[in-house]
Structure formats: C-alpha cells, structure tokens
Amino acid sequence: MTAFLASGGDWQSVLRRLRVDQRSTFAAGALISIAALVLFGPLLTAYKPFEQLDIANLVNARPSSQHLLGTDAFSRDVLSRVLSGGRISLVVALSAVFIETAIGVTWGMIAGLAASRIDAFMMRCVDAAMSVPRVLLLLAILATAPQLPVWLLVVLLGATGWFGTARLVRSEVRALRNTDFVLAARALGAESSRLAIRHVLPHVVGPVLVASTLAVGQVIVLEAGLSWLGIGVRPPQPSWGNIIRDGTEFLATAPWVSIAPGAFLVIVVLAVSALGDGLRDALAPRHLPR
Amino acid sequence: MRALSQRLWQSVVVLAIVATATFVLIRLAPGDPFSAALENSRITEAVRAQWRAAYGLDGSIGTQYVRWIGSLLRGDLGWSTSTNQPVTSAIAHALPHSIWLMGTALSIAFALGMSLGAWQAARHNRGVDRGVGFVTLLGGALPDFWLALVILLSGAYWLRLFPVGGASDPLLPTNASALIVLRDRLMHLVLPVTTLVILITAPVARQQRAALLDRLGAEWVRTATAKGVSAGKVFRRHAWRTALGPIITLGGLALPALVGGAVFVEHVFAWPGMGQLAAGAVASRDYHLVVGCAMVGALLVVIGSALADVVTQYLDPRTVTDASTPAAA
Numbered sequence: 001m002t003a004f005l006a007s008g009g010d011w012q013s014v015l016r017r018l019r020v021d022q023r024s025t026f027a028a029g030a031l032i033s034i035a036a037l038v039l040f041g042p043l044l045t046a047y048k049p050f051e052q053l054d055i056a057n058l059v060n061a062r063p064s065s066q067h068l069l070g071t072d073a074f075s076r077d078v079l080s081r082v083l084s085g086g087r088i089s090l091v092v093a094l095s096a097v098f099i100e101t102a103i104g105v106t107w108g109m110i111a112g113l114a115a116s117r118i119d120a121f122m123m124r125c126v127d128a129a130m131s132v133p134r135v136l137l138l139l140a141i142l143a144t145a146p147q148l149p150v151w152l153l154v155v156l157l158g159a160t161g162w163f164g165t166a167r168l169v170r171s172e173v174r175a176l177r178n179t180d181f182v183l184a185a186r187a188l189g190a191e192s193s194r195l196a197i198r199h200v201l202p203h204v205v206g207p208v209l210v211a212s213t214l215a216v217g218q219v220i221v222l223e224a225g226l227s228w229l230g231i232g233v234r235p236p237q238p239s240w241g242n243i244i245r246d247g248t249e250f251l252a253t254a255p256w257v258s259i260a261p262g263a264f265l266v267i268v269v270l271a272v273s274a275l276g277d278g279l280r281d282a283l284a285p286r287h288l289p290r
Numbered sequence: 291m292r293a294l295s296q297r298l299w300q301s302v303v304v305l306a307i308v309a310t311a312t313f314v315l316i317r318l319a320p321g322d323p324f325s326a327a328l329e330n331s332r333i334t335e336a337v338r339a340q341w342r343a344a345y346g347l348d349g350s351i352g353t354q355y356v357r358w359i360g361s362l363l364r365g366d367l368g369w370s371t372s373t374n375q376p377v378t379s380a381i382a383h384a385l386p387h388s389i390w391l392m393g394t395a396l397s398i399a400f401a402l403g404m405s406l407g408a409w410q411a412a413r414h415n416r417g418v419d420r421g422v423g424f425v426t427l428l429g430g431a432l433p434d435f436w437l438a439l440v441i442l443l444s445g446a447y448w449l450r451l452f453p454v455g456g457a458s459d460p461l462l463p464t465n466a467s468a469l470i471v472l473r474d475r476l477m478h479l480v481l482p483v484t485t486l487v488i489l490i491t492a493p494v495a496r497q498q499r500a501a502l503l504d505r506l507g508a509e510w511v512r513t514a515t516a517k518g519v520s521a522g523k524v525f526r527r528h529a530w531r532t533a534l535g536p537i538i539t540l541g542g543l544a545l546p547a548l549v550g551g552a553v554f555v556e557h558v559f560a561w562p563g564m565g566q567l568a569a570g571a572v573a574s575r576d577y578h579l580v581v582g583c584a585m586v587g588a589l590l591v592v593i594g595s596a597l598a599d600v601v602t603q604y605l606d607p608r609t610v611t612d613a614s615t616p617a618a619a
Contacts, residue, residue: 124303124307128307128311131308131546131587131588131591131592132584132588133551133587135553135554136568136569136583136584139553139572140572143319221434224433224435225434225554229557251439258436262433262439262440265433266428266431269431269432269433274427
C-alpha cells in the first residue's frame with residue numbers, strides 16, 4: 001500500500017530504474033514524438049485542417065502520396081486534421097487530469113486526516129459518485145449544452161474523474177497517519193495543514209503520479225468518445241474523437257478517415273499505459289520470483 | 291451479524307445518496323423532458339403547465355422529491371416520458387438484453403483473462419509472457435467505441451458474416467423454431483461480445499499475472515517447494531488459489547458495468563440494453579428513468595462488492611474480521 005515509502009522516496013533511483021526499463025523509454029520516446037508531431041506538424045503540412053480542397057473530385061479520396069491519410073467527406077486532408085486535432089485532444093486530456101488530480105488529492109488528504117465520522121461521510125460520497133458511470137454523468141451535463149467552450153469541457157472532465165484518486169490518497173494517508181514520523185511531527189505541535197503538506201503529501205506523490213499517468217489514457221479516450229457522440233469538442237474544431245465521427249458515416253467506403261485518428265489514440269494510450277506501468281515498477285521494485 | 295447489518299446500512303446510505311443526487315442533478319441540468327415541445331411557441335403556457343402537472347413535474351424540487359419517495363415506497367419508480375411507459379417496464383425490457391450481452395462477455399473475458407494471466411506468470415519473463423503482456427497492454431489501450439467500429443466494419447461489412455446491429459432479427463417469423471431463434475440471437479451477439487471480450491480480458495489478465503507473481507514470491511510458496519511439493523501443485527494449490535482474491539474483487543467491480551459500462555459498444559451495435567436506455571434517458575431529460583437507471587447501477591455496485599466480499603471471505607477466512615471496517619477501506 002505504501003509502496004512509495006518502501007522505495008524511500010528516492011527520486012534519483014526511481015529515474016534510473018525508469019531509464020533502464022526498455023518499455024518505459026520506448027513509451028516515453030513514442031509520446032515525445034507524437035507530442036512533437038502534433039505541435040510542429042501543422043506547420044509542416046501542405047494543407048490547412050479546415051480547408052476544403054476540391055469538393056468535386058477529392059471527396060473521401062484514398063490515401064496517396066498527395067494525401068498520406070486520404071481525404072474526408074468534405075475533401076479535407078485527414079493528416080492535417082489528425083495532427084491539428086491531436087493538439088486539442090492532448091491538451092484537453094492533460095489539463096483535465098491536472099484538475100482531477102488536484103481535487104482528488106485534496107479530498108483524499110482531508111478525508112484521510114479528518115475525524116473518522118467526516119472521513120466516513122466523505123468516502124460514502126465518493127462511493128456514491130463512483131457508482132454512477134462517468135459517461136452518463138458527463139452526458140447529463142453535455143447533452144443539451146448547445147455551445148460548449150473547450151475549457152468548460154476540461155473542467156467537467158476533471159470534476160468527474162477525481163473519485164479514484166481521492167480513494168487512493170485517502171487510503172495512503174490513513175496508512176501513514178500512525179507512522180512514527182507523522183506521530184512525531186504531531187507531537188512536536190505541527191498544525192494539520194503543515195502535517196499534510198510537509199509530512200504526508202511527499203509520500204503520496206508516487207502512487208498519485210502512477211494513477212495520473214494512467215488517467216491521461218482514460219481521459220483521452222473519454223474525450224474522444226464524447227466528441228465522437230458529438231457532444232465533446234465540437235466541429236469545426238477537429239479533435240481525434242470528432243474526426244472519427246466524421247468518418248463513421250462513410251466507414252464502409254472511406255474507413256481511413258476513422259481508422260487514422262483511432263490509431264493515433266491507440267498509440268498514445270498504449271504509450272501512456274506502458275509508462276504508467278514502468279513508473280509503478282520503478283517506484284516499488286517488487287520482489288519477483290527467481 | 292453486526293458486520294452484516296452495518297454492511298446493509300451502508301448499502302442503503304449509498305443507494306439513497308445516488309438516488310437523491312441524480313434526482314437533484316438531472317433537474318439542475320439545462321432543459322426538461324418537454325424541451326423540444328416547449329420551444330414550440332404555439333403551445334400555450336396553460337398546456338405546458340398541464341403537461342408538467344400530468345407527469346408530476348410541477349411544484350418545487352422538494353415537493354417532487356417527497357412525491358417520488360412516496361411512490362417509490364409503493365414500488366413505483368414513476369413514468370418514463372421518453373419511452374412512454376412505466377420506468378419499471380422500460381428497465382425490465384432493457385436489463386435482460388444487458389445481462390445476456392454482458393454476462394456472456396464477462397464470463398468469456400474472465401475465463402480467458404485468468405488463463406492468459408496464469409500462463410504468463412508460469413512463464414514469467416520469457417517470450418510468452420512478454421508477447422501476451424504486450425497484447426493485453428494493447429487491449430487495454432483500445433478506445434471502446436473505435437474498437438467497436440473496427441469490429442463492425444470487419445465482421446459485418448468486409449466479411450459479411452454477422453448482422454450489423456440489434457439483439458435479434460425483427461423480421462424473424464413469430465413461429466420460427468427455437469433453434470432458429472437461438473441461432474439468430476447468437477449471431478447478433480458475436481460482434482458486440484467480441485468487442486467487449488477484447489476490452490475486458492486485458493485488465494483481468496494483467497491483474498491475474500500480477501497477483502500470481504506476488505504469491506509466487508511469497509515465503510509459503512518457497513516453503514512448499516522446499517518440502518518437495520511438485521512445481522505444478524505449488525502453482526495450483528499454493529499460488530493460484532491464494533491469488534484469487536484480487537480477481538474476485540475485480541469481478542465484483544465489473545458487475546456495475548451491466549449499466550453504463552457498455553454505452554459506446556451498445557450504441558455502435560444498436561444493442562437495446564441498459565447503457566443505451568440510460569444514455570437516451572439522460573439526453574432526453576427523462577427524469578424518472580434517469581433516477582431509475584442510476585438506482586439499478588448503484589444496486590449492482592452494492593451487490594457486486596458484497597458478493598466479492600462474501601466469496602473472498604469464503605476463500606480466505608482471515609479476511610472475515612475485515613468486514614467490520616468500511617467497505618471502501
């Protein structure tokens with residue numbers, strides 16, 4: 001449970017183990033390449049993501065040397081759209097995870113350090129919230145909002161994703177509560193806030209970092225799903241989800257429009273999960289058989 | 291006994307919080323069940339008021355809540371405005387479809403995932419382990435709706451082997467033999483179940499592998515090996531059996547997936563299950579149906595975690611004392 005404690009909070013050795021781990025370095029490499037691609041790619045592509053190139057002859061054109069990923073039903077270049085949409089998808093996911101981590105850590109710390117009655121109530125709320133599927137929670141809010149700014153989508157994604165983190169942090173804090181160093185700090189008269197920030201927080205950073213890394217993968221898929229339903233990132237702004245949506249109608253005749261952004265999604269989520277796994281192992285080197 | 295009553299009490303509290311929160315939240319969301327009709331300027335205010343009164347949506351949230359609790363105690367979950375039937379019958383229609391789909395998918399995925407995980411653990415760090423490890427990592431990384439689309443495209447369009455959607459063929463003659471009906475049902479099941487199995491197997495296999503590796507490193511396993519117990523027996527009796535706990539917990543957590551866990555997959559394959567019902571209810575502001583679906587979901591959460599605890603305690607009597615601590619601990 002207090003996995004990070006076992007590693008002694010030694011960040012240098014964590015980083016070293018991470019660098020030795022092939023899987024993690026490969027995943028980090030893939031993520032950096034995709035980040036660079038979506039960041040600088042739109043500057044290099046010959047077409048603009050919104051540009052309708054030739055609505056008479058270039059509708060749903062197959063991938064070719066001119067259009068590496070083909071064109072969509074509006075004769076727009078799919079590659080340019082995927083690269084430009086990737087910016088939105090990645091930024092939305094990263095910011096949403098930042099928000100959910102902040103809320104989850106705060107809630108979990110308060111519950112973990114509070115009196116048992118308050119703790120029980122706070123955790124029952126988390127139980128209740130976790131029993132409603134996140135998709136439906138978001139659907140309830142998003143379904144009738146006609147125009148939704150992207151920042152609000154980020155806030156909503158963050159506000160519906162912190163329950164797991166809260167539970168994780170709370171259980172770590174509960175386990176830390178009676179350790180000697182926390183008791184000593186308390187005996188020396190440390191205030192609750194100081195106790196929380198100076199003595200408890202550093203020890204939950206590890207598990208939270210792992211959870212947040214994995215959460216990036218979940219959120220990016222969730223945002224794509226909502227955009228695919230037409231209620232996440234809305235057109236004309238491309239995102240990986242709504243590019244897949246554009247292609248769904250022509251799935252049988254122009255599958256490349258949906259498959260290309262999906263493949264990017266898979267690579268990013270795969271890399272993020274591998275990195276999360278690697279991070280978890282690096283934080284708590286398990287004693288494996290043989 | 292005390293633990294049981296405490297458990298029951300906690301479940302009731304969670305259910306009550308879910309019901310109340312959804313009841314209030316869905317009313318706070320913009321729009322109401324008659325949004326589309328109400329935007330029609332030809333419908334007079336009097337007609338609107340009459341509609342609201344007819345469906346019990348007049349008065350403050352407080353009055354509506356008291357009224358709703360009253361009918362709930364009589365076993366009435368209210369009227370579904372979007373599907374135009376009692377909420378109970380809307381759920382009674384969708385739930386069997388969900389159980390049919392999810393039940394099949396969960397059984398296959400757990401059997402497959404546990405075997406794969408055990409296989410990996412038995413050949414830890416060898417080619418098989420790495421290969422399967424990559425496949426499960428990939429399976430966990432696939433976006434559900436996109437995977438469903440790809441499987442729909444390949445199974446129903448390219449291969450033309452399976453129907454594109456729905457749970458059964460509506461054109462099937464009513465006097466068709468049971469065998470034909472069963473075949474039709476199974477054909478409709480293949481693509482959505484394949485999608486779900488790929489998605490669910492990955493985490494099960496990963497969990498099984500991790501739990502087994504943890505147990506294989508334990509001292510009692512070393513003792514058993516030292517005593518001269520055969521490798522196969524050590525694996526089955528000393529490691530695998532004790533590693534069942536995390537898998538059972540995962541199974542308990544998977545039960546609520548019956549509702550809402552498959553919203554996207556149901557959407558792609560036009561499957562008339564709980565996920566679609568709940569999503570439709572939320573989108574059309576069908577207040578009573580939303581609360582009804584949320585309650586079914588919460589009930590499954592409660593049942594799932596209780597079942598997991600009971601089975602875990604049966605397998606490992608040491609955990610019995612833990613029942614007195616809160617479920618979330």
